[in-house]
Amino acid sequence: MVYNKIMDYSNKSFLERRPQRLCKMCGKCCRLATTADSYQDLLSKADSGDESAKEFLDTFEPYETLEDALKADEITVKNIPDWKNRTFYYCKHINNDSNLCPKYEERHTVCRTFPTSPWAVTPPGCGFEGWLFQEREAHKQKIRKLKEEQIYYKAKLKTEITKKEKNLYEKLIKQIDARINLYAKYGSKDW
Ligand code: SF4
Numbered sequence: 001m002v003y004n005k006i007m008d009y010s011n012k013s014f015l016e017r018r019p020q021r022l023c024k025m026c027g028k029c030c031r032l033a034t035t036a037d038s039y040q041d042l043l044s045k046a047d048s049g050d051e052s053a054k055e056f057l058d059t060f061e062p063y064e065t066l067e068d069a070l071k072a073d074e075i076t077v078k079n080i081p082d083w084k085n086r087t088f089y090y091c092k093h094i095n096n097d098s099n100l101c102p103k104y105e106e107r108h109t110v111c112r113t114f115p116t117s118p119w120a121v122t123p124p125g126c127g128f129e130g131w132l133f134q135e136r137e138a139h140k141q142k143i144r145k146l147k148e149e150q151i152y153y154k155a156k157l158k159t160e161i162t163k164k165e166k167n168l169y170e171k172l173i174k175q176i177d178a179r180i181n182l183y184a185k186y187g188s189k190d191w
């Protein structure tokens with residue numbers, strides 16, 4: 001079954017595949033970060049014991065104003081969707097003279113895992129840009145192949161087939177739909 005072969009594309013997770021050597025250690029992602037949650041929501045989550053929120057706030061401080069964030073890195077700020085309504089943060093630990101991380105060995109997961117997915121928004125010029133593009137394209141290619149397979153299964157359902165085959169094709173069609181939906185927020189319906 002081609003479907004299974006495609007699903008076994010790689011046993012390594014995104015973070016295991018990510019080549020850390022591509023990081024230029026420019027510090028841009030340390031000087032400008034943002035989250036989908038508002039600052040107030042992050043504070044509430046941290047108060048409720050959410051470890052990710054606690055780690056983020058233990059690492060980052062919000063810029064006082066949007067203008068301050070724009071002064072720090074206008075290009076990166078304007079590269080973020082809905083930037084006018086976001087809070088931007090800077091790392092309170094980075095050494096501004098050496099540009100080095102004084103907490104490198106014990107840095108939090110939020111730092112260890114950046115960029116966290118092929119769709120992570122990285123600062124322009126980030127060393128991972130090209131590799132993330134390749135990862136996104138690989139995902140798109142997999143989804144396109146699955147869609148081709150799904151067309152084949154749907155066509156088979158219109159032919160003379162056994163009940164067992166019908167059940168199998170219907171199951172595979174649903175599995176492929178679920179896979180496509182995993183990437184819906186990145187536009188997978190149109191890939
Ligand atoms: S912006 Fe990219 S290249 Fe620069 S430090 Fe962050 S991950 Fe590394």
Ligand code: SF4
Nearest residue numbers: 030091093094101111
């Ligand atoms: S703790 Fe280190 S790696 Fe994390 S944002 Fe600050 S300087 Fe960057």
